[in-house]
Amino acid sequence: MKLARYPLGAAWAKLIIKYYTWFIFIGIYLAIGLFIPLLLSPVTFVNILIQGTTVGLLAIGMTFVMLIGEIDLSMVSVAAFGPMIGMYAMELGFPVLAAILLTLLVGAGVGFINGLLITKLRVPSLVQTVAMWWMLSGIVLVATGGMARAGFPEAWSWLGTVFIGPIQVLILFFIIVVIGAVFFARRTVTGNRLYLVGGNREAAKAMGIPVDRIRVIAFIISGFFAALAGYVLSTRMAFVSPRFSVEWLMPAIAAPVISGVSLTGGRGNLINVVAGAYLVQLIVIVVRAGGVSGFFYEFVQGLLVFIAVLIDTVRRRVTGL
């Protein structure tokens, strides 16, 4: 294995290499801001912070699954299914808090089912989660009649509408969630085991780690985060619809990959994943702020993500990390 080298031998070089995604994000933001001044306006910056919370939460959930070398493509449909269940629960008379908890539990439950089928029946995660994606999308389509369903009460939407001083509560909430996720991944036994199982499943088994249980837990976490992302999005949008959050699947995969999360498992830094999510959101905003015509939109977005992935690949080759 190539050892990392620090030609300058400075702690700051280590910081840059360790949190390179943040530096790329800030660097790109400032560089493009020179050409598109709108990007540097406080309003645009706040929009990036707020709109990036959805892809951030999805990316964090996806990372937990990627850490064990799997993938969860059902996350966007869980993001629609969860809040839809919450909405119907409130219509049935559930208190708002109970409906929110139910939304999150439903997400975790879907993740549990995914995990169980993947570990016990040995269904590949790609296949299982695509099937779950279709099923849940279909259920949402039938239940909503194909239409956007609005009418969440104020108590449900407080996260997306309330400010504490100048800061929207949503941003504070996201920061707290990130801290919690990082703590879980780095400081708990289960979190550490996710890395071990992803790094070398056989070795982890030989060490007595319950590999299947850890894999199920990873999917429970991704389901939970998908439902949380859906809840957060519904507080901003004030509706849920059949195509809710569908455009965020590829960004939710791209963000961890850009941040250095290994698709084969065992490696990933959640703090960088947050930066990766914001980098992807920044790309979306840059394309809009740059006035890119509708037909070139997806091409330009994809090209910028490709460039970001290329930068990460070069970085890993140079540093060996």
Added chain:
Amino acid sequence: MGRKSDESKGNIKRLDPPEEGRRDYLKTVGALVAGLAVGGAAAWLGKPPERVEVPGVTVTAPGVTVTAPRVTETVTQLVTPTIPQLKYGKTVWLLMPYTGEYWWVTCKEYLKRAVEADGWKFNFATAEGSDTLQSDQLISYAQMADILFVYPTSMEGINKAVRTAEEEYHCPVVICKDYITGKGRFCVHFNDLEAATLMAQEAVKYIQKVYGTTEGKTVISLNGDLALSGWLERCKGFRWIKENHPEINFLEIIGGLTPEGWADVVDACIGAPGRDVVALLAGSDGPYLLGALAALEKYGKLYYAEDPKHVFIASIDGKPSTYMWLRHGYNDLIYPQTPDSIFTSLWKIAKDWILKDPSYEYPPYKMPEIPLPLWVDQPEGTYWGGKELVMKIDKVPYSETPIGRTPSPRVDRYNVNTWDLWGNKITKWAGKDPVQDVTFVAKGTEPAWCRELIDEYEKWLAK
């Protein structure tokens, strides 16, 4: 085995976090606090200014023909005579729900032509069917445009975003073609419900004339994504058959947003439950109808018009390809939407009542309202059935946005070569519809009028 270096990101490091782990956490927390401080400062600076309400302003617009009493507001304070500059340099953004088919591209083109003819900058974005994406686009583009035109992804999904765009970013939002239940400046759309109901009634008349009875006859209703109000209203119009003729075997199928989706569902339907189809009502045509014609041909059910076994086909949109298929004798009736007049009138009304005074972009940010009811003539250079037909924009019970419904002209083989129809005229400046020259193998004898109509069209096109 060599020890892994401290810089290694191997798994073993995770088992036993050293002192470095604690430092990492302190750095993490420190970075987050710094980020919070920066974010808070940015949020403080970026929070939209407070709205200040001032009494209303009288707005007059010369040149608009009105045949009904107009609503006026009591003037209690006059705006200063100086008209401020448009903040974004006369910039229009059109937000489309989808652009993957001729119809959507045509709509964009008509608005683009109208906007650019008046020296404004035109841009567009597409949401590819996603409400959440279109909502975010509304928020983003409201900060870059003097006015937004939105062809909504659904009736309810973008209500909040439209409100935010207008109230927080002071950008007027005009709703195009399909309505929303929430509040925009105004909306112009095709009279989908009326057209679809008329189509359904004509289908029943056709069946009664040819078969002498409607008992047990199969009619297929081919629809798009019902989240969009246009397709939903058409679906409801077709259901007139189910409600008034329960003896008819009425099959309602949903093709979704894409032409390929339509092709798949109609093929499956005609192949099995709809194999005895005698009439087909399509909520859109052109590439959306192509799959139905291909399916009829595949199952040996495509007969020329006037043949006893001909399947009656009626559709909405009126694309060049569909007119061509009508000339070939494959289909019978078209109720063309009129994107030329819809989008031209949207721009004209916006120009006359909203954009002429951009004081809405400055404090006190009073968003202009169009007077109601507003009577609109057929815009110059467009055709919605004749100059004598007018459209009324007024309040409606199902939406907070004032809505106008354009007239529904009717096209069959007797008037398909009316050159003012958008589906004919557009081929002169935009070229042929990509599927216009697609033909099918129909059974029976091609009527003589087919060749006459085709020759007449080709002579006109060549001029």
